[in-house]
Amino acid sequence: MLRACVLWTILMACVIFSDACLATTFKDVQIGLRVVDFLVNPPLQRSSVAVIFDSRSRDSREDAENIQTWLSSGVGGAKTSLSPVLVDIRDLDGTQGIRVGFVATATESGYDAILAFARRNGAVIISAELSCVRIGKCTVGVASAPRVEVIVNREVALDSGVNFTEAFRMMVTEY
Amino acid sequence: MKKQNLAILGVLSVLSSPGDASAQQLDYGRYEELFGEPVTMSATGKPERVSDTAVIMDLITADDIKRSGARDIPTLLRRLSGIDVIHASPGTAETAVQGYMQPLGSRVMVTLNGRQVYFDGFGEDFWSTLPVELEEIRQIEVIKGAQSALYGFNAVDGVINIVTFDPVNDTVNMVRGRLGNHARREGAATVTQSLGEGAGVRITAANDHVDDYGILNKTANNMAFAKDPNRRTVSVDAGLTLADGSRIGAEASHSDVSMRWIAMNPFFDTRIKTDSVKASYTVDTSIGRIDSTGYFTSIDMPWVQSQTFGPFDTNDRIAVVQLSDLFKLGSRDSFRIGGEARHSEMSAASLTGGGTLSGDLVAGSMMWEHRFSPAVSTVNAVRYDHFQLGRTGPVPVTDPYSNSDFDRAISGVSVNAAVIDKVSDVDSLRLSFARGLKLPSLDSFGQVEKFQRNYGGFTYFGSPDLEAAAIYDYQLGWERKLPAIDATLEADVFHEMTMKQVSSPYGLFTGVRSFTSDMSAGSVANGLELTLRHKAKEGWNWGGNYTFERLHEHFDWGYRNALPTNKLNANIGYAFGNWEADLYATYISQTKGIVITPGTATTRPSGTIVTVKDYTILAPRIAWHATENLTVEAVAENLWPYQDSTAQRMETSYYLSVKVSY
Numbered sequence: 001m002l003r004a005c006v007l008w009t010i011l012m013a014c015v016i017f018s019d020a021c022l023a024t025t026f027k028d029v030q031i032g033l034r035v036v037d038f039l040v041n042p043p044l045q046r047s048s049v050a051v052i053f054d055s056r057s058r059d060s061r062e063d064a065e066n067i068q069t070w071l072s073s074g075v076g077g078a079k080t081s082l083s084p085v086l087v088d089i090r091d092l093d094g095t096q097g098i099r100v101g102f103v104a105t106a107t108e109s110g111y112d113a114i115l116a117f118a119r120r121n122g123a124v125i126i127s128a129e130l131s132c133v134r135i136g137k138c139t140v141g142v143a144s145a146p147r148v149e150v151i152v153n154r155e156v157a158l159d160s161g162v163n164f165t166e167a168f169r170m171m172v173t174e175y
Numbered sequence: 176m177k178k179q180n181l182a183i184l185g186v187l188s189v190l191s192s193p194g195d196a197s198a199q200q201l202d203y204g205r206y207e208e209l210f211g212e213p214v215t216m217s218a219t220g221k222p223e224r225v226s227d228t229a230v231i232m233d234l235i236t237a238d239d240i241k242r243s244g245a246r247d248i249p250t251l252l253r254r255l256s257g258i259d260v261i262h263a264s265p266g267t268a269e270t271a272v273q274g275y276m277q278p279l280g281s282r283v284m285v286t287l288n289g290r291q292v293y294f295d296g297f298g299e300d301f302w303s304t305l306p307v308e309l310e311e312i313r314q315i316e317v318i319k320g321a322q323s324a325l326y327g328f329n330a331v332d333g334v335i336n337i338v339t340f341d342p343v344n345d346t347v348n349m350v351r352g353r354l355g356n357h358a359r360r361e362g363a364a365t366v367t368q369s370l371g372e373g374a375g376v377r378i379t380a381a382n383d384h385v386d387d388y389g390i391l392n393k394t395a396n397n398m399a400f401a402k403d404p405n406r407r408t409v410s411v412d413a414g415l416t417l418a419d420g421s422r423i424g425a426e427a428s429h430s431d432v433s434m435r436w437i438a439m440n441p442f443f444d445t446r447i448k449t450d451s452v453k454a455s456y457t458v459d460t461s462i463g464r465i466d467s468t469g470y471f472t473s474i475d476m477p478w479v480q481s482q483t484f485g486p487f488d489t490n491d492r493i494a495v496v497q498l499s500d501l502f503k504l505g506s507r508d509s510f511r512i513g514g515e516a517r518h519s520e521m522s523a524a525s526l527t528g529g530g531t532l533s534g535d536l537v538a539g540s541m542m543w544e545h546r547f548s549p550a551v552s553t554v555n556a557v558r559y560d561h562f563q564l565g566r567t568g569p570v571p572v573t574d575p576y577s578n579s580d581f582d583r584a585i586s587g588v589s590v591n592a593a594v595i596d597k598v599s600d601v602d603s604l605r606l607s608f609a610r611g612l613k614l615p616s617l618d619s620f621g622q623v624e625k626f627q628r629n630y631g632g633f634t635y636f637g638s639p640d641l642e643a644a645a646i647y648d649y650q651l652g653w654e655r656k657l658p659a660i661d662a663t664l665e666a667d668v669f670h671e672m673t674m675k676q677v678s679s680p681y682g683l684f685t686g687v688r689s690f691t692s693d694m695s696a697g698s699v700a701n702g703l704e705l706t707l708r709h710k711a712k713e714g715w716n717w718g719g720n721y722t723f724e725r726l727h728e729h730f731d732w733g734y735r736n737a738l739p740t741n742k743l744n745a746n747i748g749y750a751f752g753n754w755e756a757d758l759y760a761t762y763i764s765q766t767k768g769i770v771i772t773p774g775t776a777t778t779r780p781s782g783t784i785v786t787v788k789d790y791t792i793l794a795p796r797i798a799w800h801a802t803e804n805l806t807v808e809a810v811a812e813n814l815w816p817y818q819d820s821t822a823q824r825m826e827t828s829y830y831l832s833v834k835v836s837y
Contacts, residue, residue: 031209034205034208034209035209037205038209040420040459079205146600147211147212147226148209148210148211148212150209150210154505154506165420165459165464166459166463166464166501166502166503167201167206167222167464167501168206169503170221170222170223170501170503170509170544171206171210171214171222171223171224171227173546173549174503174506174507175506
């Protein structure tokens with residue numbers, strides 16, 4: 001009974017404060033960074049990764065800072081080590097030479113800018129919000145629960161010149 | 176196919192890889208880290224997560240092996256549902272999947288990192304000759320049912336693929352010693368050495384000995400020639416990842432094994448020397464992922480002391496070249512197009528009348544996977560095999576066949592089709608159909624078996640007119656995750672029809688008069704498998720499975736349908752701090768077997784059908800991780816004696832292992 005009450009409370013909180021419940025987890029970041037290893041031409045070690053957020057959203061900024069902290073401290077298991085840089089969605093136009101983007105939560109208003117950034121830089125854009133991938137704005141979506149899911153928007157990937165190894169493509173869900 | 180054609184194929188397989196491409200060999204470890212579960216390429220020929228595969232399969236992981244206390248692979252396999260294991264001696268075991276246990280005619284394809292470890296001559300898998308230690312194994316993949324469309328002739332009951340750790344990305348360094356009763360003394364060492372960025376090599380050596388014991392079929396000549404099971408192996412596995420991401424692999428191994436080995440009831444003592452080299456190249460190109468592999472295996476039996484045939488020697492050579500292209504079209508369809516060329520030959524002095532039997536095979540295959548949705552996908556494969564039989568050299572005077580009779584071809588089509596539907600977050604349904612082909616062994620085609628006088632004194636001939644037997648296999652599986660107890664429940668049913676099979680000379684002892692091999696009526700196997708398992712590194716670890724199988728053979732050898740109907744496995748274990756304790760129990764119901772009694776000066780040899788009683792195996796283990804590097808393990812392989820064949824009694828066996836990992 002007690003467990004049911006707790007679950008119900010969490011569920012209601014998620015309904016009311018949906019952004020808080022969609023925050024990127026450490027596991028999501030870990031999966032996202034590992035995905036980079038399966039690029040046909042992965043970025044060089046210690047290249048920059050753009051942690052993209054919406055400065056007008058507190059949830060987005062906090063989520064981005066968490067992602068930055070986790071990436072800075074090193075994510076176990078990934079071959080590629082990347083240096084995180086916080087990038088506001090309004091600064092994406094001026095951002096060049098970054099080939100990996102990690103999208104923080106609550107950045108829906110900047111999805112078009114994110115897609116343009118991906119095409120311009122040949123960048124792979126990773127998000128824990130799977131809807132970003134499904135509507136064709138992000139390249140890779142990751143989810144860590146209830147089981148690990150990796151989805152790839154094939155069209156965005158092709159438009160951005162992002163290629164994954166054939167074996168990887170066969171193990172993920174492509175749209 | 177001539178040898179020069181094989182060489183051309185090998186060259187083509189390397190030249191086919193464009194130079195501007197990049198790729199990597201399937202990196203099992205990295206994919207497992209990404210998805211949080213093992214991945215496989217064995218089930219359908221394409222890389223996939225085990226939970227996504229449409230094929231019903233079992234997986235033994237490195238963690239399972241660590242907690243098993245097992246010394247060998249057959250012991251691990253016996254603890255799965257649907258697997259039968261019988262022992263021919265303390266050092267050998269025969270394994271079968273889904274009910275068929277026949278000597279000298281394995282219906283299971285065993286591969287080590289994709290290399291078939293199969294003695295073409297006798298159609299047999301000799302487990303003890305495998306140059307691999309359990310500590311090197313990342314996972315053992317067991318795929319049940321016919322898989323000929325992926326693996327070719329003989330993968331008709333299932334495939335067991337052993338995947339070792341990657342010498343480039345995984346480090347395995349260990350020294351292990353083991354002492355036990357029956358004078359058991361075993362030692363093994365493995366060292367992995369990085370050769371720079373993207374390159375590495377692993378070298379393993381082992382030396383095992385145990386005194387022979389448990390012979391039930393004691394006769395004067397048995398006891399005179401009985402040998403202790405000894406095993407010596409050395410293997411090298413190396414990998415190199417090039418700047419463009421392509422991957423070169425190279426393996427070489429040698430094993431030298433002596434053992435007693437039983438075909439039904441009479442036995443052989445033999446020494447088997449196996450040498451193998453393998454090279455592979457994998458690259459991602461604009462037309463997909465190209466895999467090319469070539470290997471050569473030489474199996475020599477410099478002496479065989481056969482109770483029924485007297486002494487002989489034999490050798491077997493196998494050369495295989497494989498080339499495949501794996502690619503994905505669009506977002507839902509994956510394809511694999513493959514080709515294989517294989518040459519095998521067997522010479523066996525008296526057993527082949529001094530001649531050499533050979534088989535040349537070419538095959539083409541295609542696999543197509545379509546994903547209807549993230550929850551529903553289907554995989555379909557088809558393969559065409561063309562086998563050219565041949566015999567050269569002297570012909571025995573009494574042989575009814577000339578060499579030209581062996582100039583014939585056998586062709587056939589194999590099919591696999593499977594579908595998976597993840598009907599909910601916790602439920603998956605799997606349905607599969609397969610048509611497999613079982614090719615007779617070279618021995619069955621061309622043997623010349625001159626039986627000893629006390630075994631009848633007659634001559635039995637193989638027949639070049641034998642055919643490939645079709646096997647039809649249907650499977651339905653249901654898998655349900657039980658989050659409340661962190662466990663998985665599986666229920667599978669199968670129905671397998673073997674349309675024909677090769678008759679055996681041993682039918683002679685049960686009154687079936689035949690002096691040449693022939694295709695006899697087939698059989699039907701039906702079964703149900705239930706598995707419940709919970710795996711955890713800490714705390715309780717438990718599981719169990721039950722198998723119900725019935726075999727109906729249309730051709731009566733006098734002990735037909737000889738198969739244990741009920742099999743039960745259970746295990747429970749607990750890990751606490753530096754300690755682990757586990758208990759494995761097995762119950763196998765009774766079955767039948769044949770005891771062949773040699774004749775005397777005044778009597779003829781005879782065959783008697785006997786009951787092999789039901790038995791229970793209890794195998795406890797306790798392990799202490801004294802330090803991060805040092806593990807001490809005490810294991811009882813079986814707390815009391817049991818008998819799983821008519822000829823061998825497995826005595827109580829226990830041992831102590833000390834392992835240093837670094």
